[in-house]
């Protein structure tokens with residue numbers, strides 16, 4: 001990377017007893033980038049973010065954030081980062097504004113700009129009119145928005161967000177992405193986030209897919225999808241078992257029932273569908289063709305969907321796709 005990277009990670013490792021939570025990951029995040037760590041629960045996302053934020057001590061490897069080593073320059077790293085973690089750490093008995101003032105003082109935000117900065121971050125997350133309300137009266141979404149405001153208060157170089165929208169309603173999730181995009185436009189800031197939502201990973205400039213403590217691929221969502229190369233075809237028929245057999249016998253295609261439809265992947269869905277109707281030898285009641293999604297990217301690189309990786313349930317479809 002030409003200019004100094006906002007985050008540099010080399011062979012970073014974390015072992016908890018016998019559990020290899022993070023197995024030697026390496027990557028760089030450019031200044032101003034929105035970088036996402038995408039992976040199922042237990043993949044090692046929180047542990048990695050914890051090491052970058054100096055909250056978890058690495059077992060091996062090295063990392064710098066805003067140019068400072070996360071082990072030997074912890075204070076410098078901490079001054080340069082904002083954190084929004086899964087569990088809220090706001091004081092419910094204080095008002096929203098008092099929570100922010102406390103944080104601003106802790107981080108040495110100059111008194112001369114403190115009031116103005118608090119107002120700016122609270123307006124950004126649309127909470128200025130609730131500044132005097134005690135945080136214990138806030139909904140989960142309001143608390144998360146206030147945490148984001150707090151994370152930005154001391155103008156950090158890198159904002160770390162661990163699953164920033166988990167457990168929130170769709171409207172609040174959209175609002176939080178609105179703030180992230182606003183920040184991308186207006187602030188000189190790098191955003192490092194973790195998520196297990198495919199739709200949110202789409203908004204990132206680049207994503208690293210992490211599975212079982214290892215990065216399996218890093219690229220922009222567009223490049224990752226282009227790399228899969230195959231379209232997904234779903235058909236409805238009167239007899240799914242017969243359709244799966246016919247696909248295997250006549251086209252050499254392995255299909256499986258997924259989301260209630262016979263599902264398979266081919267290089268060009270549009271070109272394949274006319275052949276399908278002509279040669280399958282049984283009635284098809286409906287057909288849909290879709291371009292690769294990040295779900296397909298995840299499956300192509302890990303042999304499982306993110307949902308199944310989380311439930312630990314290897315369905316037949318996944319096994320079939322993994323064998324291709």
Ligand SMILES: Nc1ncnc2c1ncn2[C@@H]1O[C@H](COP(=O)(O)OP(=O)(O)OP(=O)(O)O)[C@@H](O)[C@H]1O
Pocket residue numbers: 016019020021039040041042043044045046047048
């Ligand atoms: N403090 C700890 N002690 C022991 N094992 C841990 C500890 N923290 C994490 N692990 C283990 O390390 C692995 C990675 O966990 P981690 O929380 O980093 O994953 P994750 O991708 O962030 O998932 P989640 O979103 O559920 O937090 C898991 O197997 C987890 O059980």
